[in-house]
Amino acid sequence: MIYVLLPRLKNKNQEIWTIQTHERAIVFTNKRTETLTAMPLFQPERRQTMRKYLYSENGFTESRMATNCWVNVECPDNDDFKFLTEELKVPESFLEDIADVDERPRTETEDNWLLTILRIPMQSNQRGVPFITVPIGIITNDGIIVSVCYHHTELIPDFIQHTRRKNIVVNNKLDLILRIIYSSAVWFLKYLKQINNDVATAEKELEKSIRNEDLLQLMKLQKTLVYFNTSIRGNEVMIGRLKNIFQDTNYLDLELLEDVVIELKQAYNTVNIYSDILTGTMDAFASIISNNVNAIMKRMTSLSITLMIPTLIASFYGMNVDIHLESFPHAFIFIILLSAILSAVTFVWFRRIKWF
Numbered sequence: 001m002i003y004v005l006l007p008r009l010k011n012k013n014q015e016i017w018t019i020q021t022h023e024r025a026i027v028f029t030n031k032r033t034e035t036l037t038a039m040p041l042f043q044p045e046r047r048q049t050m051r052k053y054l055y056s057e058n059g060f061t062e063s064r065m066a067t068n069c070w071v072n073v074e075c076p077d078n079d080d081f082k083f084l085t086e087e088l089k090v091p092e093s094f095l096e097d098i099a100d101v102d103e104r105p106r107t108e109t110e111d112n113w114l115l116t117i118l119r120i121p122m123q124s125n126q127r128g129v130p131f132i133t134v135p136i137g138i139i140t141n142d143g144i145i146v147s148v149c150y151h152h153t154e155l156i157p158d159f160i161q162h163t164r165r166k167n168i169v170v171n172n173k174l175d176l177i178l179r180i181i182y183s184s185a186v187w188f189l190k191y192l193k194q195i196n197n198d199v200a201t202a203e204k205e206l207e208k209s210i211r212n213e214d215l216l217q218l219m220k221l222q223k224t225l226v227y228f229n230t231s232i233r234g235n236e237v238m239i240g241r242l243k244n245i246f247q248d249t250n251y252l253d254l255e256l257l258e259d260v261v262i263e264l265k266q267a268y269n270t271v272n273i274y275s276d277i278l279t280g281t282m283d284a285f286a287s288i289i290s291n292n293v294n295a296i297m298k299r300m301t302s303l304s305i306t307l308m309i310p311t312l313i314a315s316f317y318g319m320n321v322d323i324h325l326e327s328f329p330h331a332f333i334f335i336i337l338l339s340a341i342l343s344a345v346t347f348v349w350f351r352r353i354k355w356f
Contacts, residue, residue, distance in 0.1 A: 050074040059164030098137035105234035119231035122153040133231040140173040174251035185263040310339035
């Protein structure tokens with residue numbers, strides 16, 4: 001693909017893309033000879049392909065395109081899209097559905113293709129939320145399995161390495177789907193442990209001093225738990241649909257299905273437990289903040305009343321009227337002592353009722 005940029009040359013250095021080398025260059029113009037000299041700046045970074053062909057034999061190993069292989073595509077570009085739609089004849093509507101970040105777990109059929117959409121967790125700094133869930137689509141027919149995810153996640157590479165370490169043989173397309181769901185439940189639990197550690201760290205910081213940043217961090221973690229909750233529930237519903245689809249075939253492995261259901265239930269229960277704990281923690285800190293505000297208001301009110309007494313006495317004796325103390329030689333000291341004694345009595349009284 002050749003990119004051509006036609007700049008307006010104004011007798012100064014300009015950047016263009018050279019057609020011959022596809023490199024970024026800076027152009028020098030010569031007034032006398034009216035010639036252009038291009039000096040390459042750098043070679044643009046070439047995208048590393050994220051399309052892999054995997055074959056199950058004592059774990060998934062990379063191979064060439066063949067029947068019954070698994071085509072794993074991450075962050076597909078135009079070449080991948082063309083390969084999937086023109087060579088493999090994957091329906092374009094399936095790829096568009098997978099690209100929707102809000103797509104819920106579901107199944108869909110078109111011709112001899114079956115689309116299964118799942119939600120898997122991944123780390124993210126999007127809007128400050130530490131973890132989110134994204135859709136992954138598994139498109140299958142009688143001869144090939146294609147997985148497409150528009151995000152780079154840790155789940156798929158870890159799943160491939162796990163099958164190699166354990167020498168796991170994936171026998172069919174349903175086996176692969178169930179094992180990916182199982183792996184997603186494992187990663188949900190792994191991220192939940194990190195969330196629990198983050199909550200404990202935020203609680204320790206809040207015990208020292210209540211800051212808005214720590215409360216906002218807890219709120220973001222609570223958002224993550226909501227994302228996890230809805231995604232796990234959606235994946236659980238998917239298992240029931242897949243069971244109905246493949247119940248009359250030889251693909252259904254009841255033992256594997258039971259393991260997946262147990263792992264998803266554990267992840268779902270863990271999410272609910274952490275969510276309840278976090279909700280209770282935030283409610284407790286909200287009450288603490290309210291109590292602290294009330295305590296500060298009481299102290300400010302007590303201090304205002306205490307300081308108001310000498311101000312009131314000074315105002316009385318500062319009036320331009322006869323106060324019958326003109327002839328008293330120590331009138332000023334007397335007024336100061338009276339103000340101090342009354343303020344001290346007020347202070348002691350407030351301390352007894354624990355307003356100070």
